[in-house]
Amino acid sequence: MPANHFNTHCPDWAEALLNGFSQIFLQRHPLCGLLCLLAILFTAPALLGGALLGGVAGLLTAQRRGYTKADRQAGLFSYNGVLLGLLLSLYFPWSAMLPPLILAAGGLSAIITQQWLKRVRLSQFLPAYTAPFVGLSWILLVFATPSTEAHLIEVSTLNLLAAPFKGIGQVMFLGHPLAGALIAVGLLIADRRAFCWALVASVTGMAWSLLHHDVYGALIGLGGYNAVLAALAFSSQRRQPWLPLLGIALAIGLTPIFAALGLPTLTAPFILACWLLRSATGLWRQRARSLPNPGEST
Template identity: 70%
Template sequence: MPNHCSPSQCPDWATALLNGFSQIFLQRHPLCGLLCLVAILVTAPALLGGALLGGVAGLLTAQRRGYAKEHRQAGLFSYNGILLGLLLSLIFPWSVLLPLLIIASAGLSAMLTQQWLKRTPGPRCLPAYTAPFVGLGWLLLGFVPQAPSPTSLDMTYPSLLAAPLNGLGQVMFLDHPLAGALIAIGLLIANRRAAAWALSGSVAGLVFTGLHQDTLQALSGLGGYNPALAALALGQQRGQPWKPLAGILLAVLLTPGFAALGLAPLTAPFILACWLVQATERLWHQASLDTAPCTLRGNHPRLR
């Protein structure tokens, strides 16, 4: 008997959990998820336990409450829990209470995701993305004293080359270019188009933060992860490059606003940028229907 299994041969729970890791980057691909998990293991092993616990807690909550199996297997109830597990492991020291906090927050994120899915069944509805993670993350960060400012980074050619990869890693609070490289390989395996847009968004964030904010934000990838996610989410359809480009622009412009409000950006700029682009597209589509000739409007299947 073999001692290991390929992602397609793994048990349902393992596939669902790996899909949860890949869903952080809007993919459903177990091997991509495995490389995301390895990125945590290699560059920030202290965060791995919290990530796994959060993902399993979200998955078990969905299973116990009878949520749709297709959504569980896709990882839709795990990825917010994984992000919460990473965040809580990063801001709190390990203690007896920390696993309970991760389990509770990840389970609640799964319930919030289910409510969103129930109320937005149509393809033109706004997706939840990482909204449960952001809402619960802001609530939890309210109990944490402000962290000291990190030291600065020097502008060198190696640091510039590593910065776009850091942008990918910062999606999961990983500040090492090796983490970004593993994630980029996972995206290439899952979807080459997605990988190209993600790196393009991270580079755009690097340029913007380098010109308008500070070197630390740029080189550490803190300005790149939101535009990278926006490009990933909006660049899935061919022939519509304006959507990811608009998402990148909005994400980089919105990020400083959250800091000005005293809120940790987390992935909120990415969510808001995507919602604005999708809402605008829907308004344009509706306006084109309203201004079409009556005969054309009458023949449109949505207007019958």
């Protein structure tokens, strides 16, 4: 179903919220967002309430504060809230305090996103990506009980085939292959190139983890999800396919740094990889423009 046909039957608020889910994967497509939502519902229903609360909090905050409607409809004020809702639902037990905390975090993420968007548009500032989510999560996780639970997972053909889909799902803390498969279908509907790059990145991350004897991380998808996001960030560069490849390599290479610093990895390697790559390409373009044209007479 084409996105515009889907939109005609979708209220503005619902479209904005679904776009928020799809923006986690750097897409603007409500049907992709719906499949992301279904991935949570079918594989981790306990997290769905938090995801919806966080997304709605960001959207309502943007609406009440009069942020640009086009940005609201694009889901730009919801996706960080969705991720925060997922994280808080995963790491904190449900209590009377959790919904207000999710609402506050989602609303604050929208305010941070708006300020970031202003700077991007005024001074070519680097994109926020999921930086509001990561920054707020690092603060919130200080108060969470660390989880040391790890299950043995057998190296088998089935687990190896499932791992790339788990890598896609882990972007949203979903370690079930069905979740990754649903999200992958959403990416395929939204953008075939994005779908292909996401799979390439997830497989690459899995292979890298296996090469470094991190079998557990490889088979549950933890080795690939940052690479997936980095590849998606540059997947539209049709004439520069090396950009997604560099993004994948940087995201994978930067991941151990955050563990060494004692920081939760989350999507920080993806953000840093994209910032480094965008900064480097920007400097290269500036340098290319400043060089004299060989065809000019001296």
